[in-house]
Amino acid sequence: MxxxxxxxxxxxxxxxxxxxxxxxxxxxxxxxxxxxxxxxxxxxxxxxxxxxGAFNIGLSALLPNPGDWMTHDYAGVPILLARNAEGGLGAFLNVCRHRGARVADGSGSKLRDFRCPYHGWCYGLDGALMARPDERSFAAAERATHGLTGLPVAEKYGMIWVSPDPAAAFDVDRMLGGLSGDLAAYxxxxxxxxxxxxxxxxxxxxxxxxxxxxxxxxxxxxxxxxxxxxxxxxxxxxxxxxxxxxxxxxxxxxxxxxxxxxxxxxxxxxxxxxxxxxxxxxxxxxxxxxxxxxxxxxxxxxxxxxxxxxxxxxxxxxxxxxxxxxxxxxxxxxxxxxxxxxxxxxxxxxxxxxxxxxxxxxxxxxxxxxxxxxxxxxxxxx
Ligand code: FES
Ligand SMILES: [Fe+2]
CATH class of the missing domain: 3.90.380.10 (Naphthalene 1,2-dioxygenase Alpha Subunit; Chain A, domain 1)
Incomplete structure (x- = not known):
């Protein structure tokens, strides 16, 4: 304020x-x-x-460092957040593109990639599908189009907003309706x-x-x-x-x-x-x-x-x-x-x-x- x-x-x-x-x-x-x-x-x-819609998740301090990640299931949609090596924040549906298992549970730090616990498909912190066991059996389903489904996420004023709808678009300052300067000042x-x-x-x-x-x-x-x-x-x-x-x-x-x-x-x-x-x-x-x-x-x-x-x-x-x-x-x-x-x-x-x-x-x-x-x-x- x-x-x-x-x-x-x-x-x-x-x-x-x-x-x-x-x-x-x-x-x-x-x-x-x-x-x-x-x-x-x-x-x-x-x-x-x-x-x-989009809602606030909390402060950026939830994931301060590259390799930090957390899951968020409170809205009824499985959300996965991760900070990549460059410091950028990504949000994804926590759903494996092989057969839909949860890729991660809980939260953690210093992670380099997400490995699905079911059959071991491996995703980067940016959601890209990096590798999978028995690649030959899946060759017709290209890796490039089987990354984790991204979600709209915004980080501003030291806080995080996300939408569980991959097709949503939102603008934090518009949502804040004039409260931006107030939050920025903290x-x-x-x-x-x-x-x-x-x-x-x-x-x-x-x-x-x-x-x-x-x-x-x-x-x-x-x-x-x-x-x-x-x-x-x-x-x-x-x-x-x-x-x-x-x-x-x-x-x-x-x-x-x-x-x-x-x-x-x-x-x-x-x-x-x-x-x-x-x-x-x-x-x-x-x-x-x-x-x-x-x-x-x-x-x-x-x-x-x-x-x-x-x-x-x-x-x-x-x-x-x-x-x-x-x-x-x-x-x-x-x-x-x-x-x-x-x-x-x-x-x-x-x-x-x-x-x-x-x-x-x-x-x-x-x-x-x-x-x-x-x-x-x-x-x-x-
Ligand atoms: S469901 Fe994730 S690797 Fe099979
Ligand atoms: Fe009270």
Whole structure:
């Protein structure tokens, strides 16, 4: 986030604290419960966002060096990412061109080629078919046309986007809708991946995104964890196309009042939360970045997600490692014991017939923005 934007948002936040208010939408918004339960909508979301569209995978730090590779199956399509000897990033369908076996599983580094575990067909890090046992028996199926099927991939601002559709075309800056400069300013190219954790829960993937969409709930749901650290219901909101950015105020935020603006350390007194539409939540907290990636499960009431912790400097000491482990464990304890059980309760409640719509208040503009954009994207694709 650029310095001038930090100052502008900090001024807004001080105003909200003074006036005991928060960023407000023009009106309330009634969101249909079917948004979270309808099988037909869930199928259309899967097709539009997770089969044909493009989404953020995380930071480039997931694969920092030539020979680094990882698989990604969260969208329901087997994806393989690899960084080649020249440093370029490739994405492929993780499907052998002989008879379709998975070419790789998990992640690793220092790899020179992928060898299919079934019959040993061998692919370069650029996906080209290099060699295969008993070449003569396959001579009529030329090697040149039997490389791994490539996927559109983009690396920008130290982050990675991919589409599981080989025929898709996407432009990261267009997708970011004006948030590019904001992301560029973090200098994420030089960051490091600490750890990724994977969770499956019984709620719709959009409820996962919603978890990070307002600060209204902090003092009620998190009295002992988040509330002592952050002001409830005091938050900025700015839309960038279908994406958005929020800044929430730490309880220390008032200390800025004692300093001239050029001395404001805005990051030290806030958390920045961005939704990279459709399914990624990017948070910048003082000295680390977390990215959450939500995907639909088999039913509308299920989701699959992973959360990654990224840090500015590599871990060098045990004390360092302990610090980040504590940080990550605390974060996970809060969402796993407070937020996500609440979401699972909501999902069951959605099925109860209690109401056809839920209400997003004027103080929940990010939720309004996200859900309006999901609806608009589905309508535009219909
Ligand atoms: S399926 Fe990969 S080598 Fe046969
Ligand atoms: Fe929460």
């Amino acid at each position: 650029r310095r001038e934007d930090q100052i502008a948002e900090a001024r807004k936040l001080l105003g909200f604290l003074d006036n005991r208010t928060t960023a407000l939408a023009d009106d309330i918004y009634r969101n249909p419960v079917s948004d979270y339960t309808c099988a037909e909508q869930a199928a259309r979301e899967k097709e539009l966002f997770f089969r044909r 200098g994420l190219e030089n960051w490091h991946h600490y750890e990724t954790r994977v969770l499956r829960r019984k709620f719709n993937w959009k409820l996962g995104v919603d978890t990070f969409g307002e600060t209204y709930h902090l003092q009620h749901l998190h009295p002992n964890t988040v509330d002592p650290l952050f002001h409830s219901n005091r938050c900025t909101f700015d839309a960038f196309g279908p994406n958005h950015r929020m800044l929430a105020a730490r309880k220390t935020f008032d200390t800025l009042r004692t300093l001239p603006e050029h001395q404001w350390d805005v990051f030290d007194n806030t958390v920045v939360i961005c939704v990279l539409f459709p399914n990624t939540v990017f948070t910048y907290q003082r000295d680390h970045v977390e990215t959450w990636h939500f995907f639909p499960g088999d039913k509308p009431d299920e989701c699959l997600m992973y959360v990654s912790l990224y840090i500015p400097d590599p871990v060098e000491t045990q004390a360092n490692k302990d610090h980040w482990d504590r940080n990550f464990n605390l974060l996970m304890a809060t969402v796993e014991m407070e937020d996500f059980p609440t979401c699972e309760g909501m999902q069951v409640g959605f099925r109860s017939g209690a109401q056809d719509v839920i209400t997003f208040g004027r103080n929940e503009p990010a939720l309004q923005h996200f859900h309006k954009n999901v609806s608009a994207a589905l309508a535009a694709a219909a």
